[in-house]
Amino acid sequence: MSDSQSAAADPAGASPRESDAQGRSQLPLREVLTFFVFQSLRLRMGRLVVVLLGVSFAIAFLAVLLGTETVLTGIQKLSAQANDGAGEGGGSFQRWWIVVALLIATAGIANAVLMSVTERVKEIGTLKCLGARALHIVEIFLFETLLLGTLGGFFGGVLGVAALATLFSAQLGPDFLLVFGWSDALRLVGISVVVAQVIALIAAIVPVYFAARIDPAEAMRYEV
Amino acid sequence: MENNVTNAADAPAPAARPSAPPSVIVEDAKKYYYMGGETVRAVDGIDLKIEKGEYVSIMGPSGSGKTTLFNIVGGLTKPTEGTVYIDRTDISKLDAGELAWLRCRKIGYIFQTFNLVPIMTALQNVMLPLIFAGIGRGEREDRAHEMLKLVGLGDRSTHKPTELSGGQQQRVAIARAFVNNPAIVLADEPTGNLDLKTGLHIIDMMIEMNKRRGVTMLCNTHDQKIIKASDRIVWVCDGKVERIEKPAEAQAAFADRAPNA
Numbered sequence: 294m295s296d297s298q299s300a301a302a303d304p305a306g307a308s309p310r311e312s313d314a315q316g317r318s319q320l321p322l323r324e325v326l327t328f329f330v331f332q333s334l335r336l337r338m339g340r341l342v343v344v345l346l347g348v349s350f351a352i353a354f355l356a357v358l359l360g361t362e363t364v365l366t367g368i369q370k371l372s373a374q375a376n377d378g379a380g381e382g383g384g385s386f387q388r389w390w391i392v393v394a395l396l397i398a399t400a401g402i403a404n405a406v407l408m409s410v411t412e413r414v415k416e417i418g419t420l421k422c423l424g425a426r427a428l429h430i431v432e433i434f435l436f437e438t439l440l441l442g443t444l445g446g447f448f449g450g451v452l453g454v455a456a457l458a459t460l461f462s463a464q465l466g467p468d469f470l471l472v473f474g475w476s477d478a479l480r481l482v483g484i485s486v487v488v489a490q491v492i493a494l495i496a497a498i499v500p501v502y503f504a505a506r507i508d509p510a511e512a513m514r515y516e517v
Numbered sequence: 518m519e520n521n522v523t524n525a526a527d528a529p530a531p532a533a534r535p536s537a538p539p540s541v542i543v544e545d546a547k548k549y550y551y552m553g554g555e556t557v558r559a560v561d562g563i564d565l566k567i568e569k570g571e572y573v574s575i576m577g578p579s580g581s582g583k584t585t586l587f588n589i590v591g592g593l594t595k596p597t598e599g600t601v602y603i604d605r606t607d608i609s610k611l612d613a614g615e616l617a618w619l620r621c622r623k624i625g626y627i628f629q630t631f632n633l634v635p636i637m638t639a640l641q642n643v644m645l646p647l648i649f650a651g652i653g654r655g656e657r658e659d660r661a662h663e664m665l666k667l668v669g670l671g672d673r674s675t676h677k678p679t680e681l682s683g684g685q686q687q688r689v690a691i692a693r694a695f696v697n698n699p700a701i702v703l704a705d706e707p708t709g710n711l712d713l714k715t716g717l718h719i720i721d722m723m724i725e726m727n728k729r730r731g732v733t734m735l736c737n738t739h740d741q742k743i744i745k746a747s748d749r750i751v752w753v754c755d756g757k758v759e760r761i762e763k764p765a766e767a768q769a770a771f772a773d774r775a776p777n778a
Contacts, residue, residue: 317614318621318649328648332636419632422593423693424621424649426614510593513628513705 318424320432329433330440337409341441344405348445349452351398352485356453357460358387360473360481364461367472395492398445403496406438410504417504418512427505434501435494442493443486450485454478538605540701540733541567541590546599548585548756559585560596561756567701570731572724574744576767577753583737584705586753590735591624591703592616604700621649625694625702625732627723629709631686633678639665639689640674646697664692668722684715688722695726701733702726708740717742744768 334341410417417430462469543565550557560582567573577583588594589601592608601608604623611619625646626632633642643661652660665674668688670681678686687707694702704723708716724746727734736743744750750767752759 316618316622316651318617319651320648324648328637328641328645336636415630415632416634419626419628419634420645421617422591422620422624422626423646424617426617429649508593510588513593513632 318426318429320425320429322432322436325429325432325436330437333409333437334440340408341405344401344441345445345448347401348398348442348489349449351394351401352446352449352489353453353456354394355391355488356450356481356485357456358391359484360453360457360477362387363477363481364457364465364469364472368465371468371472395488398489399492399496402438402441402445402493403500405441406434406497406500407503409437410434410500413504414507414512414515417507418509418515421507421509421512430505430507431501434504435497438493438497438501439490442489442491445493446486446489447482449489450482453485454481457481537569539566539602540569540571540604541565541735542600542602543586543590544600544602546586546589546596546601548582548589548594549597558756560589562599563753563756563758565751565758567733567735569700569733570727571749572727572734572747573736574747574750574767575735575737575753576739576744576750577759581753582756583753585756587703587705587735587737590701591626592620617649621646622697623700625697625699627687627690627694627702627704627707629706631678631683631690631710633686633689633693635678638675638677639670639681642678642689643692643696646693650697660696661692664696665689668692682715683711684718687711687715687719691719691722691726695730695732698730699732701735704734704736704738706737706739708738708743716740720746741768 417425420430457473458469461473465472543563546560546563547558548560550559563582563586565586575583575586585594589596590603592601592603592611595609603619606619606623608616608619620626633639634645637645640658640661643664644657647657647660662671662674665671668691670685670688670692673681673685678689681689687710694704702723707723708719711719720740720742723734723736723743726732734747736747738744744767745764747764750762750764752762752767
C-alpha cells in the first residue's frame with residue numbers, strides 16, 4: 294500500500310474532536326510533581342531518609358567549615374580592633390575536606406537515583422507505552438533528585454548552623470552573636486541548598502540518561 | 518501457506534465497515550537480531566491486514582515471534598525490513614517524539630503483568646494517557662472516572678494497585694488502554710496471570726469494549742475463550758504466518774492439539 298493511498302483516505306474513523314495527526318505528547322510540570330515526584334518520594338521514604346541523612350551530614354560539614362571561616366574572620370576583625378594584631382586567613386586545606394564531603398554526598402544521591410531507576414524499569418517502559426517521551430522521563434527523575442537535593446541541602450544547612458552555634462557559643466559565649474548573626478546563618482543555609490541542588494543534578498546525569506534511553510519493548514521483559 | 522495468507526487478508530472481517538481503511542497493515546515485516554555472529558529471525562516476513570473494529574488473536578508456540586510481531590505493531594520495535602501502517606500512518610517514518618504521540622493517541626496496551634504504575638491510584642493510572650494527550654484537568658478526571666465505572670471499579674478509584682486484586686488491576690489496565698479512544702488496543706496475554714473465572718470476566722470486558730467502541734483488538738493469547746470470541750486467529754510459527762483461521766476452525770485445531778484442554 295502506498296503512502297498516497299493511505300493519505301487519500303480521510304479521517305473517517307478518527308474521533309471528530311481531536312485533529313491529532315500531528316502532535317506532541319505532554320507532561321506539564323504540575324503533573325510531574327503531583328503524579329510522580331511527590332508520590333515516589335513518599336513511597337520510598339524509608340530509604341530516602343537514609344540518603345537524606347548522608348547528604349545532610351555532608352552538607353552540614355560544608356556549612357560548619359564555611360561558618361567557621363566566617364566566625365574566625367569575625368574574631369580577627371574584633372581582635373584587630375582591640376589590639377591591632379594581624380592574623381593569617383583560614384587554612385586552605387579545609388577546601389579538600391569540603392570536596393571530600395561533597396563527593397560523598399554526590400555518591401549517595403547518585404546511588405539513590407540509580408536504585409530508583411532500576412527498580413522502575415517496567416514503570417518507565419509502561420509510561421513510554423502510554424505516550425511518554427524521553428524528555429518526560431528525564432523530567433520525572435530530575436525533579437525527584439532535585440527535591441532530594443533541596444531537602445538534603447536545607448536540613449544539612451540548618452544542622453550545620455546548629456552545630457556551629459553550639460560549638461562556638463560554648464567557646465565564645467555571647468560574643469558569638471557579634472561575629473555570627475542571622476544573616477550569616479541564612480546565607481549559610483542558602484549556600485547549602487544551592488550546593489546540594491548542584492551536586493544532585495550532577496549525580497543524576499548518568500542514571501537519568503539510562504532511564505531516558507530505556508527501550509519499552511526491552512523493559513516489558515525485564516524482571517526485577 | 519502463502520495462499521492462505523492472502524485469502525484471509527482479502528476476506529472482509531465481519532465487524533469492519535466496508536468503507537473504512539484497515540486499522541493495521543503489516544507488509545513483509547522482518548525483524549532480525551544479530552547475536553554472536555548468528556542471525557535470529559524473530560519475525561521473518563509477515564503480511565497482515567486488520568480491519569477496523571476487528572478482533573484478531575495471535576497464536577503460536579513460545580519463541581515463534583508473537584511478541585516481536587506485537588512490539589512491531591505497537592511501535593515499540595522498529596522492524597529490520599518492511600512497513601507497518603497504524604491507522605494510515607507509516608510508523609517506520611516517525612521519529613521518537615511522533616512515535617510517542619502515536620502510542621499515546623492511537624494505541625492502547627494491555628499487559629500480562631498489568632503494569633499499573635504502583636505509586637498511583639487507580640484513577641491516576643487511568644488519567645495518565647489523558648495527561649500525555651494534553652487533556653485538561655477537569656475533563657481528564659471525568660473521563661477517567663467514567664472509564665473506571667465502565668469496568669466496574671467506580672468505587673475503587675482511590676485504591677493503589679497493591680490494594681487491588683489481579684482481576685481488578687487488569688480492569689484498571691483495560692480502562693487505561695481504552696480511555697484515549699485508541700484506534701487499536703494490543704493485549705499481550707491479558708489473562709495469562711489470572712484464574713479462569715477472573716480471566717473470563719476480563720475477556721468479556723475486552724469484547725464488550727471492542728464491539729461497543731469499535732476499537733480494533735490484537736490479542737496475543739493461549740486462552741481458548743478469547744479465541745472463540747475473536748473474528749480471526751493468526752497462527753504464527755518461526756516468524757511467519759502459518760495460517761489464518763476463523764474461530765471455529767481454530768477450536769477444532771486446538772482440540773486436536775490439546776485434547777485435555
